[in-house]
Amino acid sequence: MRAAVVGGGIIGLSIAAELLRRGADVTVYDPAPEGTEGAWHVAAGMLAPAGESVFEFPQLERLLAASNELWPAFAASLGDVGYDDAGTLGVALTADDVTEMAREWKHQGLSPLTGSQLRELAPSLSPRVRAGVFAPTERQVDPRRVVRALRGMLGGRTVNRFVSDVSEVEADVVVVAAGCGTAGLTGLPIRPVKGQVLRLRGEPGLLRHVIDGAADGRHVYLVPRADGEVVVGATQEERTDSTPTAGGVHDLLRAALDLVPGLAEHELAEVTVGHRPGTPDNAPVLGTLRDNVVVAAGHHRNGILLAPITARLIADLVLTGKTDPIIDDFTPGRFGCA
């Protein structure tokens, strides 16, 4: 079986690695195989299976949860990629923020914690934080290290080439996993959703858990790495440009500092802009598009979390033509394009 994967981001690479593991002859096509163009480069790597998107598209929740269960083994297969299971603290600053967040927390079935209980777990939280939860199954990983590991596993199987037409690619099956570029290749309604993300750097130890919070109406997450880096994300803008803006950076810093004032002395080390591949229902597109073309794209804010299950489902499809029925809600057909 000769399989081609168009797109060398975290989804394409995860699929290619799984195909390789199962014995396929796989080639990855990407115009910048060593580059940092993908959404993965910007992504914080929060593995949050119960985010807001489950209200938009309820079937997504099952998929997210299933992929979350695959993550420990997937991470172990990659070596040290910063997989960290300290868990996430959901926090809220004002009474309005509590109301806003409580919907998610209730949906997750988590017990509410007071501000003091939260600060016992995370002493650097602001005294203004008034309520929250502890979500032990919401973990984190470093997407840049994941991609580096996957690239290493795929060795010389990556071709530096921009594919503009799927029919150019010679293979038994072609998997289109080109993120936002999937729209041009397939006609599927995938749009870029701009996100601005900051990386702060300081002494390790200020935070142990991921912080997923609301601060005066703004949603923000803080993902602390073991080396002292803290990723702060993210804006969500229906825009195609790649410009970090004064307003976007301000909003992220304001919310981050309101929740964890001690971050003020951290270095502002990176300001990055990425584009999530969004679909009309913001759930991914997974399945057969036509004869020998399979698509795996449109993962929006869940690309890192969904990488392992996407790899498994798509490898099944490519190698056997069928897979777990969990995929049925995510077919390209739901947009009338297949």
Next chain:
Amino acid sequence: MRAAVVGGGIIGLSIAAELLRRGADVTVYDPAPEGTEGAWHVAAGMLAPAGESVFEFPQLERLLAASNELWPAFAASLGDVGYDDAGTLGVALTADDVTEMAREWKHQGLSPLTGSQLRELAPSLSPRVRAGVFAPTERQVDPRRVVRALRGMLGGRTVNRFVSDVSEVEADVVVVAAGCGTAGLTGLPIRPVKGQVLRLRGEPGLLRHVIDGAADGRHVYLVPRADGEVVVGATQEERTDSTPTAGGVHDLLRAALDLVPGLAEHELAEVTVGHRPGTPDNAPVLGTLRDNVVVAAGHHRNGILLAPITARLIADLVLTGKTDPIIDDFTPGRFGCA
């Protein structure tokens, strides 16, 4: 007359250019003659002769005003360096900010303007801005273009060399104009005062005047260039590190966006950190240090504004041994070092 200038920042170069113009054989020593290490690279270039420092050291006001009068001719001699005489709007957001700023405005003898009057002059000012003044003699210049022009004028007269001991330098007179580096060369009490400065970029036309304001207790200035760049400065921290911090960038963005909300969509194009050379009284050190050594350093926040008068006074001293008595308040002797 062979003159040597140690330091190729805006002060050293201005002095060297003046010496050259008056016929001296001048050499500039700098370890990075094409570099961007100097405070000038970070400075916004606001030419504000009546800033807060006049309360700290009243004699400084005369020096600042005298240099401000030299600027039009100095700028003209350099070509197009972004010298712009649209003037400055002093603005205040809250009642407390008005109280704080009113002291300076009163000292300058400027007539108060209402928020509406200010917005007629600058429609992009926030509706929350409640009072201010128009200061027509507070102008701006682009320090990076000034340094580029001065470097061009000095051509091959710059030597790429770090001077660690003034006695190494062979010349009839040595001028030490090494900014913060002057401390190590002379023993003078000059300390680095960290400043973080942002450069935003967008469509030109949002602002015409320099905005010098107070926003909820934070002083901020916005210096708009003709090409759409807006320089936002500056923090003032008694620190020696060169790290842009989350807190510093946040504070500048917050104040800038409070005063001019339309900046939110501007690109955050640059975050820079510089060190102003400060003295115990935050006024410059100008004069003869010993036999054939003259010093011109410690200009703190006024290096750009004071460049032309410093050049004139120091060139007088080097070439004739005497100069205008306005220099008498700024001798190194006031710190007991000469």
